[in-house]
Amino acid sequence: MINKICESLRAAVADIEDGSVVMIGGFGNSGIPMQLIEALRLHGARELTIISNNAGTAEDGIASLLRDRLVRKMVCSFPRSSGSIWFERLYEEGEIELELVPQGTLGERIRAAGAGLGGVYTPTGYGTRLADGKETKVINGKGYVLETAMPADVALIKADRADAWGNLVYNTAGRNFNPIMATAARITIAEVKTIVRVGDLDPECVVTPGIFVDRVVAQEVQKHDAA
Amino acid sequence: MINKICESLRAAVADIEDGSVVMIGGFGNSGIPMQLIEALRLHGARELTIISNNAGTAEDGIASLLRDRLVRKMVCSFPRSSGSIWFERLYEEGEIELELVPQGTLGERIRAAGAGLGGVYTPTGYGTRLADGKETKVINGKGYVLETAMPADVALIKADRADAWGNLVYNTAGRNFNPIMATAARITIAEVKTIVRVGDLDPECVVTPGIFVDRVVAQEVQKHDAA
């Protein structure tokens, strides 16, 4: 029987190794797998490359991984936000490498990895410094930049509901990078609010089919959630 | 007020010109906009290029356009099926041009057009005669073929339900090429079983957001439907 449900957050991330490339879903504070990130922080894998749209704010989420100096490199479209103090500090200290990628290019590179493509030609960034050193091509009179597939070892994603087959549905704008990251990693781990029975998700409304998901873990009730 | 509902099938296709590139959704007999195809046949635009997975069977759908000799070129992955007599006849007569594209490549080329990409590198077809004359590239030790974006003038698609904003949901495996074709044409026309009120489609379950759809037309009740 197919059962991708993992009993604890800790067990879900236990095999993430030092030096891993880890995708983390989310945009701003929407759709972030906060509890998986905390489990990863406690697990303590080091020298990580993190692929995520943002770099965390205050002491939360990705910022906590930065604070604990577990991250060697960030791949982001928008690492600097109000409150991204840990990223800014490490960047100033030269303690972190940054690969800045336009947001849509980040998405297409992730999707390409999940879809088995080697790369895509995007018009985004053509003629700008973010295309420096990249192959370009004019197709039908328009300039494009070659952007290669960006796979990961692990994807930590956040969904609203899952079943034991790993099918996922999301909450409102909480999708953002989560569905595409689910496709692009060797191991995809989904933190969800609720686990439902197989067959309870409408097959017309499943956003991430279970084939893309390896482990599902339910959020643990937090003390402050009860407040 | 946004209202993309078109009163008749005939009106929906009235501006399709001779020589147009027309995408037609469907796979086998699933998810085909049969009534829009019939409206296009009666409209009579000639010298069409049709992009569709198959080439129709018997006298139905695309086969009826072939029979009336309205089609100059077919772009297909699988034009030959049991019963594809009109395609086979015209092919034998040298009366039709065929561009054969592997099915996943067809999909990516359509998606690339809709997503504003110039092209993608796919491993599909590498080292085969379907890559003859195409640019290839080895990325991380793996061979890929450059496949360029394939846009269209018009997409005729089939969905199950629509609202006046053009939001669409489909029926089971009737999605196939319809959602990606919706994104790739200058004018997208959707034939649907039912039109519902704006707000009646669950925003979490909309498959094709209305931005991709220009016209929506309800199927007309056919005599044989009542049988």
Added chain:
Amino acid sequence: MMRLSTDEMARRVAQDIPDGAYVNLGIGMPTSVANYVSDDKQVIYHSENGILGVGPAPAPDKIDPDLINAGKQYVTLLKGGSYFDNAESFAMMRGGHLDIAVLGAFQVSATGDLANWATNNDKFPPAVGGAMDLAVGAKQLFVLMRHTTKTDEAKILEQCEYPLTGAGVVKRIYTDLAVIDVTGEGLRVRELYGDNTLAEVQALTAAPLLPPL
């Protein structure tokens, strides 16, 4: 000279948003354009994080923490709206499906180059977000910005000094002094506010301006 306030500038852009348009409003000043689009127009707002049909801010007790716009503000969804992932959202942007994008800018060149993502100050880490995708993708790209910097330097230049967001992408510039079109012949003033003269506006612009047609 007549200088429009921020609100007046947003109101002026709003006048040019047609009924039925699909529009993406950039972070900051452009976001406020939505406040001034008249009620008889139905405009569908896109947010890069995966929303079509963005509605107004929710009542405090109706906040959904996942439902934010690109500027990370809580929003709502209109009836007829939908949610989707990053790839589909940027397909809408890059694929030419949005009618209008309104963005802020540091600088705009005479040929419509846009610089709005980085200055030449290397102290801060860079951030680009979705600006480059919007710049190349929207059918029409409007820039909404003050005509000059706080220290009265020109922001409309022959060539941008700051790193480009996109080359030749801007269609129209709305400033606090004027509305200027980027045309094949050069920058053409479309509208001068109040009694502002072409000469006055030209004096604050580091690229030649053509008179209104």
Added chain:
Amino acid sequence: MMRLSTDEMARRVAQDIPDGAYVNLGIGMPTSVANYVSDDKQVIYHSENGILGVGPAPAPDKIDPDLINAGKQYVTLLKGGSYFDNAESFAMMRGGHLDIAVLGAFQVSATGDLANWATNNDKFPPAVGGAMDLAVGAKQLFVLMRHTTKTDEAKILEQCEYPLTGAGVVKRIYTDLAVIDVTGEGLRVRELYGDNTLAEVQALTAAPLLPPL
């Protein structure tokens, strides 16, 4: 010699499909493999037209005309299944998400080249469908075919004579005579049915076979 029937061949492949596998079965003989996967295994079948969790044929009064498999037969959906479009379906295939694909073949080469989409007969229009995507994408590609043509010509060759579907893609060949692995050292017989000898099978194979390990 012992020659398996079509059903026996399908049954033999079914034995090697593990519990929990995501599997795509090609049109024709491969489709029947599903009939022989034992009930204690849960296998999720993918259909290229956009289904994960393909179930058995429906009762005649339960047919949904849109719900067909790649072979255009009416099917059902299992609980836990889902629907998606062509781009996502082929992302599953090309992106290495399927554990096993089982395809028919005209010819297979000693290095795992697959020819299954076209012969050298130009009378008929060509058709390729999803075969090339499956060939490059599945984690393991199994070929299920008769060992020889109806006229007793070898189908396992040093080099394919027919146009390739994919180069170096086949992992294992299931014929009516034997099971053969494509390895770095060459074609290695994994299993001989009944009393079939290596020499007998080799005589019907136009590429060298290595003995079972």
